[in-house]
Amino acid sequence: MSQIGYDPRGAWRAALACMVALAVAMGLGRFAFTPMLPIMLHEGKLDLQGGGVLASLNYLGYFVGALVCAAIHMKAASMVRCGLIATAALLIGMGLVQDFTLWGILRTAAGVVSAWTFVFASGWGLRRLAETGAPALGGVIYAGPGIGIVATGVLGGAVGRWGSEAGWIGFGLLSLVLIAVIWRIFGDREPAGAANIGQSAPPTAAEAAAARSDAGWLVALYGLAGFGYIITATFLPVIARQALPGSPWPDLFWPLLGIAVVVGALIGARAPVEWDNRLLLACAYMLQASGILLSIVWPTIAGFALGSLLVGLPFTTITLFAMRDARRLRGNASAGLIGYATASYGVGQILGPLFAAPLAQRTGSFTVPLLVAAATLGLGAALFVHVWSRSRLAQGRLPT
Incomplete structure (x- = not known):
């Protein structure tokens, strides 16, 4: 098996480039909407249900973009570049148009290109780290969305003082600056021998069947994480303002969540490779469920702050462990x-938003949607433990 030796400079170069790419595509391209939503609600440009529709359209675009990734045959680095430029253009577009239908088109397209950027930057970055002998730097890559969330949270309130149009355009211009910094890195030529990294003997029929089963479970249970976190990720400032009227804190919980995302990604990447990804995912799901429940049972400044930390810590760690499991299988x-x-x-x-926004607007509370979200994450954790224990039994490592 051909391998490429340890190259710390190349590893850090790749990890930081992917970190910035995910900060732009996910932190800015997708989650700028969270701090911008209260501003647009205050300006009367949207109601809560309209905000939920725009959020779901963005996630619909993300779904479509992710689904077609398997059929795209362009080089990963080229796809990342295309996705980043499109993200910046679509952010600026949100500030230039004032029509709900056009906003819907722009947010849908932003979802598509953020999925492309995420999938191809993840694959490109994790492969580069494997080639350069530094897989632990995967946490640096997945700190990117958290850095973007912190930026949108800190800057959202400031730029929002000049109106939502200035906010959207400002985020787009910031994206262009960040893209310029990493543009050349994604033009690097693939190193010779890279295609051989990670190849091993063909699996047996039994191993192939087990891998297919594990892949199916991974796809299904990762979807539960998407539903479980998204209500908080979309409506956190709105939820906090309902619980803490007149407090200056609600706008700070979102950047606090972003800081936790960065810390969680860096800690999660240090998890030993021999630890089972499915158990790590189960723990992460339960941690996030606990954070969601805190905002319900302890709706105070301290409760929201601790809840934001608990939701944020496993936010992209869940993604990191899921992507590691995908590489384990394929x-x-x-x-x-x-x-x-x-x-x-x-x-x-x-x-998530299609379920939560109408119910919250009708009842005046996000309590029921948040309870359902926490229960969904709890179910996902239990099923990951079930899949892990079943595979251990199949391998004869547990008593029968």
Whole structure:
């Protein structure tokens, strides 16, 4: 098996480039909407149900974009570049138009290109880290969305003082600056021998069947995570303002969540490779469910702050462990499985706001949607433990 030696400079170069790519595509391209939503509600440009529709359209685009990734045959780096430029253009477009239908088109398209960027940057980055002997730097890659969330949370309130149009355009211009910094890195030529990294002997029929089963479970259960987190991720400032009227804190919980995302990604990447990804995912799901429940049972500044931390810590760690499991099952041919898993995640994200916004507008509270979200994550955790224990039994490692 041909391998490429340890190259710390190349590893950090790839990890940081992917981190910035995900900060732009996910943190700005997708989640700028969260701090911008209260501003647009205050300006009277949207009501809560309209905000839920725009959020779900974005997640619908994410689903479609992820689903077609398996059929795209362009180079990963080229797809990342295309996705980043499109993200910046679509953010600026949100500030230039003032029509709900056009907003819907722009948010749908933003979802498509963010999925492309996520899937191909993940595959490109994790492969580069494997080639350069530094897989632990995967946490740096998945800190990217958290950095973008912090930026949108901190800057959202400031730029929002000049109106939502200025906010959207400002985020688009910031994206262009970040893209310029990493543009050349995604033009790097593939190193010789890269195609051989991670290849091993062909699996037996039994191993192939077990891998297919595990892949199916991964796709299904990753979708539960999409539903479980998205209500908080879309409506956190709105939920906090309902619980803490007149407090200056609600706008700070979103960047606090983003900081936790960065910390969680860096900690999660240090998990030993011999630890089972399915058990790690189960723990992450339960941690996030606990954070959601805190906002219900302890609707105070302290409760929302701790809840934001608990939701944020496993936010992209869940993605990291899921992508690791995809590589465990498919190696360098994992792009298709990553795409299908990301599409499943997208289905959960589509359903979350469509379920939560009308119910919250009718009842005046997000309590029931949040309870359902926490229960969904609890179910996902239990099923991951079930899949893990079943595979252990099949391998004869547990008493029968």
